[in-house]
Amino acid sequence: xxxxxxxxxxxxxxxxxxxxxxxxxxxxxxxxxxxxxxxxxxxxxxxxxxxxxxxxxxxxxxxxxxxxxxxxxxxxxxxxxxxxxxxxxxxxxxxxxxxxxxxxxxxxxxxxxxxxxxxxxxxxxxxxxxxxxxxxxxxxxxxxxxxxxxxxxxxxxxxxxxxxxxxxxxxxxxxxxxxxxxxxxxxxxxxxxxxxxxxxxxxxxxxxxxxxxxxxxxxxxxxxxxxxxxxxxxxxxxxxxxxxxxxxxxxxxxxxxxxxxxxxxxxxxxxxxxxxxxxxxxxxxxxxxxxxxxxxxxxxxxxxxxxxxxxxxxxxxxxxxxxxxxxxxxxxxxxxxxxxxxxxxxxxxxxxxxxxxxxxxxxxxxxxx
Numbered sequence: 001x002x003x004x005x006x007x008x009x010x011x012x013x014x015x016x017x018x019x020x021x022x023x024x025x026x027x028x029x030x031x032x033x034x035x036x037x038x039x040x041x042x043x044x045x046x047x048x049x050x051x052x053x054x055x056x057x058x059x060x061x062x063x064x065x066x067x068x069x070x071x072x073x074x075x076x077x078x079x080x081x082x083x084x085x086x087x088x089x090x091x092x093x094x095x096x097x098x099x100x101x102x103x104x105x106x107x108x109x110x111x112x113x114x115x116x117x118x119x120x121x122x123x124x125x126x127x128x129x130x131x132x133x134x135x136x137x138x139x140x141x142x143x144x145x146x147x148x149x150x151x152x153x154x155x156x157x158x159x160x161x162x163x164x165x166x167x168x169x170x171x172x173x174x175x176x177x178x179x180x181x182x183x184x185x186x187x188x189x190x191x192x193x194x195x196x197x198x199x200x201x202x203x204x205x206x207x208x209x210x211x212x213x214x215x216x217x218x219x220x221x222x223x224x225x226x227x228x229x230x231x232x233x234x235x236x237x238x239x240x241x242x243x244x245x246x247x248x249x250x251x252x253x254x255x256x257x258x259x260x261x262x263x264x265x266x267x268x269x270x271x272x273x274x275x276x277x278x279x280x281x282x283x284x285x286x287x288x289x290x291x292x293x294x295x296x297x298x299x300x301x302x303x304x305x306x307x308x309x310x311x312x313x314x315x316x317x318x319x320x321x322x323x324x325x326x327x328x329x330x331x332x333x334x335x336x337x338x339x340x341x342x343x344x345x346x347x348x349x350x351x352x353x354x355x356x357x358x359x360x361x362x363x364x365x366x367x368x369x
Contacts, residue, residue, distance in 0.1 A: 001297070002047050002065030003075040004086070009053025010180065013205050013235055014078045014286060018100065021290025022046055022075065024278055025298075028264045035298055038305045047071060051082075058082045062089040062097075071095065072307045075293050076115075079204075080104035081151035087115045094309045096316055098297060100289040103252070104155040108333035114309070116316050116334045118252070118289045118296070118325070120341060122152075122159040125228060125250035128343050128355050130163035132248075133198060133224055136364040140223055144173035144196035146187065146211065153202030156228055160200045172196055181207070184214050191220065198224040205230045209239045216243050216369070223366045224248060232284045237349045244346045246365050248354070251285035253292075253325055254342040256353045256361060261323035263295035271324040292325035299323075 003022055006015035026046055034041035047069050051057035058077035065071045066089060074090050076083040076099035083102035090097035091112045099107065103119035133140055143164045147157035154176065164171050172194040175187055188211070191199070199222045201211050208230035215225075230236045231249035255272045265271040271291065275283040283291075296319065301307055304315035320329040327338040343355040345364060353361045 001044065001073050001075060001294075002049070002062065002069060002071035004049045004051050004058050004061035004065065004077045006053040006058075006078050007048070007050040010206055011053040011078055011204060013233070014101070015050075015053075017233070017284065017286040018075075018078060018290040019048065020279060021100070021283070021287040021292075022294060024275055025264070025291045025294030027278070028274070029294070029298065032264065035307070036302050037307065042301075042307060051077060055082045055085050059086045059089065062086040066090075066093045066095050072309070073098070073297055073312060075100060075290070076102060079150070079152055080107050080155065083107050083117075084110070084151065087112055090114045094313070096297075096309060096312045098293040098316075100293040101286055102152075104151055105333075105335070106151065106155060108335045112334065113317075114313050116296075116330050118292055118328075118336050120252065120336055120339050122156050123163070124339075124341050125343075126156065126159040126163040128341070129226060129248065129250050130160075130167055132343055132355050132364055134167050137197075137223055137366055140197040141169060142172045142194070142196045143169050143198045143200060144191050144194065144222070145171060145175075146173070146191065146199065146201045147176045148203035148207050149176045149178055150203075153228075156202040157200070160202075169198070177203075177207070182210060184211050185218065188214055188218050188220055192218060196222050198222055198226070201225075201227045203227075203230070205233055205236055209236060212240055212243055212247070221368055225368050231346050232344070232351055233286075234281055234284070237346060241349070242369055244349065246345060246347070246368050248343065248345045248364070249351070250341050250343045252339060252341045253285040253288045254344060254351065254353055254359075255282050256359045257326065257342065258359070259322055259324055259326050261295075261325070262321050263292075263299055263323040265291070265295060265324040268324045288325055292323055292328075295323055295325070296328055
């Protein structure tokens with residue numbers, strides 16, 4: 001299996017998370033003696049390629065993994081932008097690609113048949129967030145949106161704008177920042193001038209830590225601060241400590257969910273326990289999604305009785321199964337359909353689930369330090 005990852009460069013934290021998810025799955029497969037394909041066991045080998053957080057290199061890595069390493073399947077690079085760009089490779093060579101970190105519909109609207117994604121569409125995060133804020137903070141009327149100039153953050157910001165409009169909230173600020181930005185003072189000062197009740201920031205860990213730090217320095221204190229993606233990661237809370245308190249977010253998975261899967265991990269609790277045993281930390285949604293990509297591929301290969309591309313592709317397209325990660329079935333574009341992403345809030349340096357109600361762990365709090 002080919003896995004191009006951003007193991008160096010600004011997306012290295014996210015790349016390392018994907019690798020941890022793949023590695024724990026491989027360990028489980030090895031302990032089981034390999035994939036069950038018909039009446040034989042097939043060993044698994046992950047082939048990693050560091051594309052240094054540069055999308056053109058990710059595309060090149062995918063091509064080399066297929067043409068030189070002869071992989072049977074690909075796990076996509078990190079994020080929607082790199083996944084979209086590299087998915088043409090899997091389509092060209094008829095090699096299935098599972099994208100464990102791509103949610104934007106723009107990734108899946110290309111008419112490709114060999115691309116499958118484990119994240120639901122972006123509105124499945126902004127809609128429950130907006131529902132929660134509307135219910136718990138009816139005084140919130142003015143929204144500021146600040147997005148990294150990258151496919152996922154921009155798409156997430158666009159969905160937030162739609163979610164705000166549906167609830168008659170006024171978007172008073174909607175700006176983007178360049179990839180690699182370190183100084184956000186000018187934009188945040190402008191944002192402070194329009195006095196938003198709710199600030200929604202889209203980016204990745206390093207971006208969001210810098211934005212939050214500079215918000216605090218400038219005295220920007222909205223009633224609600226939402227950031228995607230980053231608050232689910234321990235690195236985020238450890239970098240910010242008290243400044244992370246009450247930041248809200250949403251993700252496609254949380255250790256609090258409870259599923260009883262037919263995959264190699266089985267119950268969610270079993271996956272969480274094994275992950276903590278291996279890494280001495282609880283898994284976040286990227287790590288879980290990466291492990292799920294492996295578990296899903298394994299289910300499809302067993303069902304197909306083959307590791308050849310077209311057979312694997314057909315088995316993935318027909319899959320309808322419960323896993324430790326949640327219910328897995330893919331829509332006509334290849335994007336997962338039935339998963340319900342949790343909404344959470346940082347409290348005492350931990351992400352605490354606020355929705356859906358079935359797994360809620362406490363009440364939503366307003367204000368930031």
